[in-house]
Amino acid sequence: MSNVNTGELLDFQDYSPDHNNRSARIDVEAVHTNQYNNTMSNPNYNFEEPKEIQEPEAAPQSNHNFWTIEYYQKYFDVHTNEVVERIISSVLxxxxxxxxFDERIKGKPDLYGPIWISVTLIFTIAVSGNIASYLQNANKKGFVWRYDFHLVSIAATAISCYVWLVPLALWAALKWTSSNDAHDEIENQDSKSPTMMSLFCLYGYSLSIYIPVAVLWTIQVFWLQWLFVLMAAFVSGAVLIFWLMPALRKSKYFLILIGSILAFHFLLAAGFMLYFFHQPSSADVIVTTTTPIPAPKV
Known part of the structure; x- marks a missing residue:
């Protein structure tokens, strides 16, 4: 390498405008000329016209009718780990x-978990109720125990009405009693009232605690049965209030809605215990006796 005087590099150089323009024009023209000559001298060169880049078309969004099966397909598109996670979150x-709730359930509610939880609870209550009936009357003389199939239909009616009607009433109450202004909705999206499907989903998962409690209700200890009633009603009701607290605070009847949620859960648990597992008094028990057939005379 040649020696470069650093002092000359640090000094300001004076170039005329004509010199700058001419140098720049010569360099640019030389570059383009060399590229053109190299391209044309290549025997394998083929000129190709530029192709237009087509952007991928967006998939058309289909709006299915409310009365069609395709409308409800998105509410059953859920993975097993999501169902397990939502069951755990409904208890703990x-x-x-x-x-x-705002990030997972409100944006993507499902009906797969609530339906299976409701069906499982129906058969668990019916089977456990018959077991409790057998344990209550197994030692009584002359009592012939028979399985009561009507408990399935009664439990199905009670659970179905609760899972669908109570969330619908709560959704209407939140919709018509909330005092959200436009400024609050823009700043805080989580304060919006939950959708109807998200309430169906939340109430369905809140019944999961009643499945193990229904088995424990077969223990024929009166005070222990009521303890399970209070525990199940408090846990399921408290979880609902915990998830819905931002929406409940926007309601004019904040305390009334909280009391109603707890009261309905307590009535549901008490109704299950008293009708399916409670031992009635001796005066109300209908004992079925068998009349002995006299032996034929010889």
Missing amino acids: PQKVSRNY
Whole structure:
């Protein structure tokens, strides 16, 4: 390498405008001329016209009717780990994040988990209720125990009405009693009232605690049965209030809605215990006796 005087590099150089323009024009023209000559001298060169880049078309969004099966397909598109996670969050909400309902359930509610939980609870209550009936009257003389198939239909009617009608009433109450202004809705999207499907989903998962409690209700200890009633009603009701607290605070009847949620859960648990598992008094028991057939005379 040749020696370069650093002093000359640090000094300001004076170039005339004509010299700058001419140098730049010569360099640019030389570059384009060399590229053109190299391209044309290549025997394998083929000129190709530029092709237009076509952007991928967006998939058309189909709006299915409310009365069609395709409309409900999205509510059954859920993975097993999501169902398990939602069941755990309905019993132990501290296991998930504080905004779990707004981030996971409100944006993507499902009906797969609530339907299976309701069906499982129906058969669990019917079977456990018959077991409790057998344990209550097994030692009574002259009592012939028979399985009561009507308990399935009664449990199905009670659970179906509760899962569908109570969330519908709560959705209407939140919709017509909330005092959200436009400024609050823009700043805080989580304060919006939950959708109807998200309430169906939330109430369906809140019944999961009643499945193990229905088995424990077969223990024929009166005070223990009522303890399970209070525990199930408090846990399921408290989880609902925990997830719906931002929406409940926007209602004019905040305390009334909280009391109603707890009261309905307590009535449901007490109704299950008193009708299916409670031992009635001796005066109300209908004992079926068998009349002995006299032996034929010889």
